[in-house]
Every structure is written in C-alpha cells, then in structure tokens.
Amino acid sequence: MRKPKAPEANRARILQAAIDEFAARGFKGASMDAIAARTHTTRALINYYFGGKEKIYRAVLEHVYGEIRQAEDRLALDHLSPTEAIRRIVEFTYHYYLDHEGFVRLVVAENQARGRHLQKSRMMRSLNRSIIDTLRRVLERGQREGAFRRDVDATEIHKAIAALGMFNVTNQYTFSAIFQADMGAKGDVAGRCATVTDMILRYVEKQARA
C-alpha cells in the first residue's frame, strides 16, 4: 500500500463529471476547465490522472457503452413468449435512451466525429456481441414456434429499434419545433413507445394483428 489519498474516488468523480460535460457539449465543445470546475479540482490534475482530453474522452465512451450493455444483459427474457420478449426489448431500449440522454448525446457526438475516437478503442469489438445474440435467440425461438417470419435479420431489427428509440431523443428539438409534436420525455411517452413496439412487432410477426 502506498498513497490511498483519494485516487480511486477522485478518478470516479472526475470521470462522471467528464461524462456530463462531454455529453452536454460534445468533444470539441467540452472544456477541461469545466470538468475541473465540476469536481472542484484543476485541469492539471485531470491530465495527471487521464493524460489528456483524448484519453479521458475515450474512457468516457468505454464507460457509458459498458453500462448499457450491462443493463441489456440483465434483461430476463427466457420465461417470456417471443412476442413478449420483443416487446420488452423495445420498451427497455426506448426508455433507456430516454433516461440516459447523456449516453445518446455521446453516441451522436462520436458519430459526428465519424467514429474517430471509437476506432482507437480496442475493447468495443468484444463488448457488444451480446445484444445481437440475445435478439437473435428470441427471433429464432419465435420462428421455431411459427409466430415470426423467417426472413428477418437480427442486426436489422436491432438497428430499427435503436433508430426509432434514438430519434425520439436525438431529434426532439428540431422535430418538435417544426412539427409541434411532443418528443423526448414530454407528452404521451407511453403512447409513442407503444407505436414503436407495434411497428417492430408487425414487422417480425407472421400475421398482422388487430
């Protein structure tokens, strides 16, 4: 043991502040001083811990991606019917984005940067197999039971779920301003989530309902 002054706790607090700052302002817009201010420390200390803006940004990305994958793995789907399992996945995803706008904003910012920082992170490749596998298992089960169509691709379904769920958060400002329709966490959230669930289910199920 050497110097357990506050290294771990401090590191975690700084990381959380960095998540908030990068989510709020993007990579370029975020200020190291602002992160320091959020934690009552100094810019120099953050560099001492993480080694620069790029480095701490990468740490932020890895952290938030790890969190959502972890949450996805906690979904208990085995005892649900395929239809109910899909419904649960969609609703979980829809609300996860809604409740973690910071995560969504980080993903968007990273795409605006053309994935430049993500590519430099090796750990991503392995971390994200699980959600697709989970979805694929449900789809195959539904196909075996005769409830789902045969020609649906798990990746494509995941993409649709992500797209519909993210759009509700990412485009809430322009869309609601232009079309005067509630988006994000405002208005009839449950109703809009049900619409998305319906759309996905109608696509994967063999016969239309109602």
Added chain:
Amino acid sequence: MRKPKAPEANRARILQAAIDEFAARGFKGASMDAIAARTHTTRALINYYFGGKEKIYRAVLEHVYGEIRQAEDRLALDHLSPTEAIRRIVEFTYHYYLDHEGFVRLVVAENQARGRHLQKSRMMRSLNRSIIDTLRRVLERGQREGAFRRDVDATEIHKAIAALGMFNVTNQYTFSAIFQADMGAKGDVAGRCATVTDMILRYVEKQARA
C-alpha cells in the same frame, strides 16, 4: 443601382462554403477562417456580408431546410396508389438523406445544440407544413380505399420514416464499427431501403403481406 461588383455571386459561394464547413465540423467546431479559405476571401468579408458566426449559421440552416422541403414538394404522388405513394415517399426520404449527408449532419448538430439557433429563426414555422400535409392526404386516401388502418397518425409516420432513414446515415460510424454491418452508402443500400419501406407499409396497411 450602386456597386454590383460581385455581391450576389460572392454571397452564394460563401454560403455554400459555410454549409460544407458547418456540416463537417458543427457549429462550435467550424472555423470562420476555414470558411474564408474555402472561398479565397477573408473572415472580415464574411462578417461584412452576414454579420457574424451565429448569423451565417442561421442562414445555412434556413437554406438547407428550404432545399429539402422544395424537393419534397416536387414529388408527384397523385397518380399513384396509396401504397405506391408511401413507397415513393420512403424511398425518396431514404435516398435524400444518403445523398445529402451534409444536411443530415446539420440537423444533428442543431439538435445537439438543443435547437438553440433554430428557435431564433421565424421562417421555420411556416416552411414545414407541406410534408405532413402530403403524407396526411395519402394516408386518408388509403383509408378511404380500405387499404390502410384508420388509427395511424401522419406525424407519427413521418417521424418513423425520418428516424429509420436518418439513422442509416447518422449512426453509420458507431453502428458499423460495433456490429460489423454496412451502413450509410456502403453495402446493400437497396436492400436496407426495402426493409424500411416494408416496415412502414406493414405498419400502415390493414393486412400483412407475404
């Protein structure tokens, strides 16, 4: 008449350069000097024409939104069956986003800024009624003919079309990096567009097909 040196042509060239620069780097990331360099002029001249970074950015937004709405209005849907009309709308939107990544990136950037600049622009409100009205007319026609469900909302459908089309462009970097699936303009574009069309049609049509 006073001094028609090169004001209009210059102004247009500067605006186009600004569109490219803001699309490539976002509001904060964009540099007035970079815009000037793209047009072989100087930063001071741009300020002379537009009056500052905020102002020219607003001009950029109004211009690109005007362009897409204009293109949408050129869709000739009256002689198509409701189903074919929807198909055409989806395919048009999907490809418009693909072919105008700059527009998409501007929309994303503006949402990341929480629509701060868009709100300051009065002209937006009026400009964007048309696409929803067009869609609503098609849906009502389909309902009268008995092909479409009664409980579908035009705004909600437009949202879904926009979400699925935009995601293909906006999230191509993280998504394809993580899930090794082609996105954006790479891979089986036609096939992915067909998937989206299918999903929308299955949602609005009364009975599932195939």
Added chain:
DNA sequence: CCCGAATTTAACATGATCGTCAATTCCGTC
C-alpha cells in the same frame, strides 16, 4: 477624369483552451 459609396483587405485586441513543469502539500513508513 474624378468622387464617393460599396467592397475588400490587413492588422489589432481580446479571450478561450490545452498541455506542461516546477513547486508544494500530503500521508504512510521507517
């Protein structure tokens, strides 16, 4: 041919941000 207003340029002043480094504080250990 010259004037004056519209255009265009060069240079200035200001402020923000980042990384680094030497110096200082802190705390467990001997």
Added chain:
DNA sequence: GACGGAATTGACGATCATGTTAAATTCGGG
C-alpha cells in the same frame, strides 16, 4: 519525527478563433 514518493496546485507559453476598425481598393455616375 524525518523521509520519500504520490497527489495536487499555480503559473507559463503556445495556439487558435472571433469581431472590429481603419485603411485601401474598386467601379459606376456625374
């Protein structure tokens, strides 16, 4: 209680970006 390395800070220098201003240039009209 002194030591030594980890933790933390304050200050510096360099870079970059923005808006302004005063000067210079251009061109149509008188």
